Amino acid sequence: MGVGRVEIVEVGPRDGLQNESRVLPVEDKLELIARSVAAGVRRIEAVSFVNPKRVPQMAGAEEVMAGVDRHSGVAYIGLVLNRRGLDRALAAGVDEVNVAIPATDGFCVRNQGCTVQEMLAVFADIAAAAQEAGTPVSATVSTAFGCPFDGETPPARVAEIAHRVADAGAVEVAIADTIGVGVPAQVADLVERVRAVAGQAVLRCHFHNTRNTGYANALAAHAHGVRVLDSSVGGFGGCPFAPAATGNIATEDLLYMLHRSGVRTGIDQGATAAVGDWLGARLGKEPPALLGRAGAFPAP
Amino acid sequence: MGVGRVEIVEVGPRDGLQNESRVLPVEDKLELIARSVAAGVRRIEAVSFVNPKRVPQMAGAEEVMAGVDRHSGVAYIGLVLNRRGLDRALAAGVDEVNVAIPATDGFCVRNQGCTVQEMLAVFADIAAAAQEAGTPVSATVSTAFGCPFDGETPPARVAEIAHRVADAGAVEVAIADTIGVGVPAQVADLVERVRAVAGQAVLRCHFHNTRNTGYANALAAHAHGVRVLDSSVGGFGGCPFAPAATGNIATEDLLYMLHRSGVRTGIDQGATAAVGDWLGARLGKEPPALLGRAGAFPAP
Structure with a gap:
């Protein structure tokens, strides 16, 4: 692993909360x-600009954005899935828009x-409109490691989607293991x-620890040059298709692995x-x- | 990770059980x-041939050895910590004796x-007597990645102990992260x-998932040529010095990562x-x- 720096994208407020049975208030x-x-x-x-009737956990996105500290130097990302969400x-x-594009029709x-x-x-429509508004767009290719409905995801299909979204203007392309089935060998292959097809787009990876492979996958992504990783504080964020399973890799545990390996993140592990x-x-x-x-x- | 074969040493009956509050009967x-x-x-x-008054979970070692199927082609390993245990x-x-030698005085x-x-x-005394009896001896260097009492373990000290035990006749030397503090960069360095000093001895690694780094550590060990890994079915085996923490890496989760990466083990993942x-x-x-x-x- 070695020295260097990794940028963590904290996804707790979105992916961490969106499947929890308890709906948190805006405060x-x-x-x-x-x-x-x-x-x-x-x-x-x-935040996520999805229909709050369909995903009540994500209600209040506008109130959240109105309430965050805009002078903090932090980029606040909103997930959108359609043009209405973008608007x-x-x-x-x-500050940024992220769009999830599943690699499999069953999930999509x-x-x-x-x-x-x-x-x-x-x-393509979202990316064009966001570019016109001067807001960067990233794309997350979800179910890239497997799909609960379609089974194995052909890696060539993931690459094809990455190519298409980079072409359409994504400044960052993420490979997401939405249901936590991926293993390090897949990470290496997909990265x-x-x-090879993402042009200037930055690579990001998004892992779930559903089957205890999430941190090994993060290690593999880092070993293959990925320097931006999603994680969720506390490790919340279960998948609705595996209700008993654990969720996203946890920010604090990822920080422990990275920091003790000499990789900097700028984030305080104990506070996290x-x-x-x-x-x-x-x-x-x-x-x-x-x-x-x-x-x-060692003990602090 | 890629193709190949890894040998799993199942440590559930010993490390998995020895810290559980419920003591299982011999049956x-x-x-x-x-x-x-x-x-x-x-x-x-x-089994473990420690004093059953000190570790009641390990009582009945002789009865266990008398009851196992000796015609199964399986090597049954007994942990020993002194000459009486060896006898x-x-x-x-x-079939084999394993001896744990901590790398730190605080733990030892x-x-x-x-x-x-x-x-x-x-x-050295155990190894000589076991050799005379024709029973292979392996050595597990425990607290190799850190000690709950002495803090960081100097890697040169781990190498020195490995050298000494290999010299004394250990046919296999394991590096053990007894309290689950290790990270992949440490694994690479220690392996x-x-x-470099273990001569003909086979390398084995023993990881705990106490801080969610265990599977990444197993991946790192494999990437650095280690082909024998300890694991504990169910992931049991907490450390008495971190009572709320999880234990050994789980055999079934390790199998999932290995098998899906094309590495064979000969063990059935679903049955495990x-x-x-x-x-x-x-x-x-x-x-x-x-x-x-x-x-x-994919679903079976």
């Missing part, structure tokens, strides 16, 4: 964001109500394939573990993250 | 061993009642250092996950392993 979301920023986070997926995101003044149809080909057209514990208390469940339970080493 | 231990063997395990740390192990007919004194230098002399669930029921707690909760992928 808790603002506190989660403020605590993460105070710990050192500089990019944060703060809301731009009106709310997000159920999650986003359209085929992958249709979603690529939606992305190389996507890098405390945010994970705080969030667990708000959600009424123990965080999947382990650092808060086991304690730092 | 449960025999069932655990028989189920693991039926799943394909061919080396298993079945018991040889009398019970173990508290766990084994002697200094590291004294333990090295004990090891290279130990390989079922053993983990069974053991959880016997111990009255949910296994830290995640495969049993999340399910296989």
Whole structure:
């Protein structure tokens, strides 16, 4: 692993919360964001502009964006899945827009109500409008490592989608293991394939620890040159298709692995573990993250 | 990661059970061993010849060894920490003896009642007697990645101990992250250092997932040529010095990562996950392993 720097995109307020049974009020979301920023986070997926009737956990996106500290030097990212979401995101003044494009029709149809080909057209429309507004757009290729409906995801298909979204203007392309089935060998393969077609776009990776491979996958991504990783404080963010399973890789545990390996992130690990514990208390469940339970080493 | 083969040493009956609050009777231990063997395990740390007054979880070692299927082609390993333990192990007919030698005095004194230098002399005596009896001896260098009492473990000290035990006749030398503080960069460094001094001895690694780095560490060990890994079915095996923390890397989750990466082990992953669930029921707690909760992928 070695020295260097990795940029963490904190996705707790979005991916961490969107499948939790307890819906947090706007004030808790603002506190989660403020605590993460105070710990050192500089990019944060703060909100999702989806239909709050379909995803009640994500209601109040405009209120959240109106309440965050805009003088903090932090980039607040809004997830959008359609043009209406983009219009809301731009009106709310997000710093970046992120669009999820599933690699598999089975997931895309159920999650986003359209085929992958249709979603690529939606992305091109979103990217053009965002560019016109001067707001950077990133694309997250979801179900890139496997799909709960379609099974194995052909890696060539992931590369093809990455190529299309980079061509359409994505400044960053993420490969996402939405359901936590990926292994390091897949990471190595997909990163190389996507890098070959992504042009100037930055590579980002998004892992879930559903089957205990998430941190090994992050290690593999780093070993293959990826320098931007998503993670979720406390490790919240289960997948609705595997209700008993754990969620995103936890920011504090990722920080532990990176920092102890000599990789800098600019984020305070102890403060992040405390945010994970705080969030667990708000959600009424123990965080999947382990650092808060086991304690730092060496002891502070 | 790529193709190839890794040998798993199942340590569930020993490291998995030795810190559990519920003490399993001999019949449960025999069932655990028989189920693991039926799943394909061919080396298993079945028993520990420590003082049952000090470690009641490990009582009944002779009864366990008398009850296992000796015609299965399986190597049954007994952990010993002193000459009396070796005599018991040889009398019970173990196929291999494993000796733990801490790399730090703080741990060695508290766990084994002697200094590291004294333990090295004990090891030399054990190794000579075992060789005379024709029983192979392996050495596990514990607290190799950090010590709960002495803090950071100097890597040169781990290499020095590995050198000494290999010289004294260990046919296999393991590097063990007893308290689960290690990170992949440490694994790479320690494996290279130990390989340089271990002569003909085979390298083995033993990881705990206390801070969610265990599987990344296993990946790093494999990437640096290690082909023998310890794991514990269900992921049981907490450390008494971090009571809330999770334990050994889980055999089923390790199998998932290895198999999906094209690495063979000869062990059935689904059967192993079922053993983990069974053991959880016997111990009255949910296994830290995640495969049993999340399910296989692709679905069987």
